[in-house]
Amino acid sequence: MRYIAYIFLLLGLVAEAQERIPSGREEGSPEPVRPSGVQESDSIKAANDTIPDIQDYQIISYGRDTTYLDTSLTIKKEYRYNYLRKDNFELLPFSSVGQTYNTLAKDLDYNSLYPQLGARSKHYNYMEAEDISYYSVPTPTTDLFFKTTMEQGQLLDAFVTMNTSRRFNFSIAYKGLRSLGKYQHILSSTGNFRLTANYTTKDGKYRMRTHFTSQDILNQENGGISNREQFESGEEEFSDRARMDVFFENAENLLIGKRYFLDHEYFLVRPGKAFSRLAFGHEFRYETKYFKFNQDQAVEDYFGSAYQRSDMEDRARLKTMYNRFSVNYGDRIFGDVSFKAALYNYNYYFNTVLYRDDEVIGSQLKGTQVTLGGTWSKVIGRVGLDADVEINTVGDLNGSSFKGNAYYAISDDLKLAGFISSVSRMPNFNFLLYHSRYQNYNWQNDGFGTEKTYTLGGTLSSEKWGKVTASFATIDDYSYFYESADPEQQPRMVLSRPAQYDGTIGYLKIKGENEFRFGKFGLHNTVMYQEVSQDDPVMNVPRFVTRNTLYYSNNVFKKAMYLQTGITLKYFTEYYADGYNPLLGEFYAQDREKIGGYPLLDFFINARVRQTRIYLKAEHFNSAFTGYNYYSAPNYPYRDFIIRFGLVWNFFR
Template identity: 45%
Template sequence: MALNDEMRKYLFVFLLLILPLSLLAQNRGLQDRNSSRQLDARNQSLNNRRGDNKTVVDNREKPPIEDYKIISVENDTTHVDTTLSIYKDYKYNYLRKDNFELIPFSNVGQPYTQLGYSFNEVSLLPDIGARGKHFAYYEVGDIYYYHVPTPLTELFFKTTFEQGQNVDAFFTTNMTPRLNFSIAYRGLRSLGKYQHIMTSQGSFRFTVNYQTKNNRYDLKTHFVSQDLNTEENGGLTPLANQQYKSGDDQFGDRSVLEVNYEDAETMLYTKRFFLKHHYKIAKGNDSTGNNQLRVGHILNFTDKEFRFSQETAFAGYGATYENTSLRDEVEYQNVSNTFYGRYKNNLLGDLTFKTRFTDYNYGYRSKLILESGVIPNRLTGNFLSVGGAYEKKIGKVYFNADAMINLSDEISGNYLKANAGYNLNENYKLDAGLTINSRTPDFNFLLFQSDYVNYNWRNNFDNIQSQNIHINLNAKKIAEFQADFTQINNYTYFGTRTNLPENSALDSLVTPYQHNGSVSYSKFKLKRKFTVGHFSLDNTIMYQRVLNGEDVFRVPDLVTRQALYYDNHFFDRNLYLQTGFIFKYFTSYNANAYDPVLAEFFVQDEQEIGNFPILDFIVNAKIRQTRIFFKLENAQSLLDQNTNYVAPLHPYRDFAIRFGLVWNFFL
């Protein structure tokens, strides 16, 4: 849910109170580093009082960029990067991630069609579902913590489609050398070019990072609140599909194309409070922390609500219990407490033992009583999990492993993650890993209720069992190669019903299934960049193959992206310019279709998408700490009318001119 007026008022007052204090604290810290500069400032102030109108120049030495640290929840540390590269352009989108394996719907903030999948992540607990609404969701690992010598601000802005804007404002400062907080808000509003696809979304984030002076106690905590609201239209009508595919110029105004309905919307509203802290009982007896012993605690409280609402029932989804004012709403809460102890020894390695207690609550407000039985309204419970982790590094070889298991019959599950690598030097690295995970399918596969009759079920599916092997060979002077081999048993998916009455007008009623065979999936990715003078060609090629289960698991065989561009410095290196073309292509395949009632994708056999080029022309520039982006998106449609799809019934984006910037302030 977007920040209301009262929340905005409190946020404004909070910033007014905190910002002057933080500026004062950090300025004092900088002055204390050099007493002579402090004395010069005082003398300059006295001269000003005596009528000397000379300009005051701040000659304090600016901290290096490496001092502006970005820290992950696992304590991996990088620093702020204000450079401009082609990889920054790849991430200059709503997700602020490289979306090579994704194709966006026509409007910003809508779902994405996936061109590739990753099975390296593990889970012991099912989620709420509605995966089509989670592309922009901030997971725990997406939140970072900071340590900065002076206040830091970053502003992100990018134009959208028709009316609206996409902004992301971020501020962080150290109140003391050991206490940092950050606050950020991402807002989106975009009308879109088609009828009834407006998106209105907001994401508020707040973090705190703290360490005691003796370094025994460390705390990282954050709060995230997100509302992801999207108008839904169900895609183009059969007639509008014919008009769109005709390529006739009279349908170049996409707002004239009819859609299936104009009175529905979906909303995912989420809140999360996360706390991770530890205390070192024994600090260790040398700089490496040998014989260090720490105890820690991790709290994760997550609350999610998904809602589908519609004024008038759509016949394409089947019969309904209500003809008007349809409203499906489900809620999910998860509270987990993890306690762990970690012992670090230079000879034995790092040993961690942990236990987790989880309480979950998923469901609806009332039960559904049918002639065939009763569909309950709640899935609740709690369970205990135990596990451990191990890390060891010997010279240039490293190894780590992590494992946990649920001690529960209702929500069973376990995982094992093992990774080993060899770093020959900074130019050659080899990494390989194994991931094994058994978990319950998401809750919306198990229990779902709706005003649409077809969308009501209670299932008892077996655990999804996946095994993944990944290999990553990074030779900077040659190429980077990645390979993934995945096998999935009891693969669970949404598909269309196959038991409809003969001559039924409905042929696309969606329901959950569990595949009784195995899915075998391999993915190979190659990255290579060539540079000659000021010209560069950056290549990414991905080849995929589904060996088993191709009838339920669909991916394109080939996905490729090439960026050909020129870059150089101008005006005494005050301006860095980057301009060129980005080309993307993927082979045709039966991509999954999108169902707004579930906010999920489902397997279909009616329509292929793909086999068309995507060409963007870019002009990017960097002036001091400001990066400016200008792009002609989907320029290929200037030569021929766009008739391509991102998913069945959902057209791909037309040509658009979009621009924006990322601006860093160092106070």
């Protein structure tokens, strides 16, 4: 709660007045992107400029790509107005906000060459270092995001940033959620605190950016509904979802993480001052995480036999420290070249050692990795090329990564991009070692090897006609959790175990997006087709997913308000969706039950008044008349009809 107090103290300093500034790009126009070499402080206005340009309110990504603050109201803003604040087309949310998401497509683009903690269902709202943005603004700027949740609670994301000088900026933000949910014992309570700063010296030779994050994601767990007839019958008695039976009401899981990040660079030869440039860089990360599962009393008819009957607590911990040093060179002939070396220290551990029969399950995986690599990029006329390679040369965590991209501007409107990648990395730590009070959830897999993913694809994009992306991936030694419970003898149990698939999986994914305009009306379409070739059903996705939005937009009240209203249809074909295991915080492959084949209809009315966007939505309003067969995972129903509202409000001092 002290973080919230800091936020509102700063808000009080900068929210005395809301000035009129340009409202950003027009409806339907592309989001602008600046070249990555643009300095963060280049476009700060002089003190005597009374009305800064909207493009001076810069947002700098981890990769140093720069966009500006956008206060417009578009259909893509509607798609991003959710808990994650990004388009969740490929995700299927559970019934309560902040609970978790099932996947409608597989993401094979790994940001890290190293294994992660695991508990992947808890990480959708966890902000990694690559998710943190930095800022440069001519005036203090505030962004307030608010949205209602399920039953008691709210969702609030409050952010403020300011430049104390042309060269130094800092920001502070807190995103907090509390959602009681409509079923018994599924409370969600999360918090994401972020503090960032970036600085450039007057001569431009040194630049630095840093951040600190503290995040906690808490979910009460009930194992899903235990009597599905209560839900599927549609009986009025159980329209109050709190009356429905669930498997248990005494468990919760929690993910907590803290991270310290520093990235700085010193130029011996500054860009723009000579034919070439030369710089030395250093990136530092120190992060601590733990994931725990608590349960007051053991539920053996769900998770199997336990070593104790009460006060159940499983806790996995991970501490990592990462130092990367780089030499960066660039000129007009060879392009930009970087040579890098990284030192990665990890400690994944439990506070117990398990002796079972003749088997000893250790309590720790600890070591040091040395990684060597480099990057290269070059623009030649309308063609852009870049490549990134990394290899683990020392340590027990084998792995390597190669990623290449090519871009070609066919015309001012039509662009073609291709990509290729080869990634080999160890599975997450919870595949390799796990301890639990439940007997089935203890293992040490020394024989697991690297998972190998090879991807080839491309994107054809046009502002007029939309874009289409196609990719094909092959995966060897795919790591997954499977369900070991007997479907006839143990139909109500969840006994997930880790495994590596000894075959090869082929994964084809084609995704298209376009928009048609008819005067004040628009039809926005997103369609995805997928095909998986495998001998056993270990990686499952729906073959077809579509989202279609028909909407109307216009200025009203003498152009004092911009209004947008419409209907969105989302549909995906039936497939063997992954089941959810709350003890591990993971999804597991299953072939007992298919979900999908039901439409999801949302009606929305959105409006913009100056820098304020107001959102009102009737979610899944067709739930009462299309049948109660909508699930997000086996035993976990999707959301019922609900009306939610909120706003995004920007202040400029």
